[in-house]
Amino acid sequence: xxxxxxxxxxxxxxxxxxTGFALRGGASLAxxxxxxxxxxxxxxxxxxxxxxxxxxxxxxxLRVNPFATPWLLAKLCGLVVYIGLGVVALRPTVAxxxxxxxxxxxxxxxxxxxxxxxxxTPWGLFALI
Ligand code: HEM
Numbered sequence: 352x353x354x355x356x357x358x359x360x361x362x363x364x365x366x367x368x369x370t371g372f373a374l375r376g377g378a379s380l381a382x383x384x385x386x387x388x389x390x391x392x393x394x395x396x397x398x399x400x401x402x403x404x405x406x407x408x409x410x411x412x413l414r415v416n417p418f419a420t421p422w423l424l425a426k427l428c429g430l431v432v433y434i435g436l437g438v439v440a441l442r443p444t445v446a447x448x449x450x451x452x453x454x455x456x457x458x459x460x461x462x463x464x465x466x467x468x469x470x471x472t473p474w475g476l477f478a479l480i
Pocket of ligand 1: 413423426433465
C-alpha cells in the first residue's frame with residue numbers, strides 16, 4: 352500500500368479526532384445533550400481506531416521501533432496523556448471547572464503531539480524556542 356496515502360489517512364484521522372474532541376468537550380461544558388447520544392459516543396472510537404491503525408501501519412512500513420525512536424515514543428506518551436485528560440474532560444460526574452481545565456490541557460497536549468510529528472523531535476514546538 353502507498354505510504355503517502357496512509358500518512359494522509361493518518362493526518363485526516365488526527366484532524367477528525369481533534370475536531371470531534373474539541374466540539375464534544377465544548378458542547379459538554381455548555382450542557383448540550385447530544386454529547387450523550389449514541390453517535391457522539393460511538394463515532395470517536397471508530398475514528399481513534401483508524402488513527403491508531405494508520406500509525407501502526409506507518410511504523411511498520413518505516414520499519415522503526417516506536418519505543419526506540421524518541422519522537423515516536425514522545426507521541427505515544429502524549430497520546431496516553433491526551434486520552435487521560437480527554438476522559439476527565441468528558442466525564443459528567445467531574446466538576447465543571449476541572450472538566451474545563453482538562454479540556455484545554457488535552458487540546459494543548461494534542462497540539463504539542465502535532466508539533467512533535469512535524470519536527471520529529473521529542474520536544475516538538477519547544478525545540479523551536
Ligand atoms: C493524537 C496522536 C497523534 C497525532 C496528533 C499525530 C499527528 C501526526 C501528523 C500531523 C503527522 C504528519 C507529519 C508530517 O507530515 O510530517 C503524523 C505522521 C506520522 N505519525 Fe502520527 N500522530 C499521532 C499518533 C501517532 C502514533 C501513536 C504513532 C506511532 C507510534 C504515530 C506515527 C506517525 C508516523 C510514523 C508518521 C509519519 C512520519 C513521516 O512520514 O514523516 N502517530 N502524525
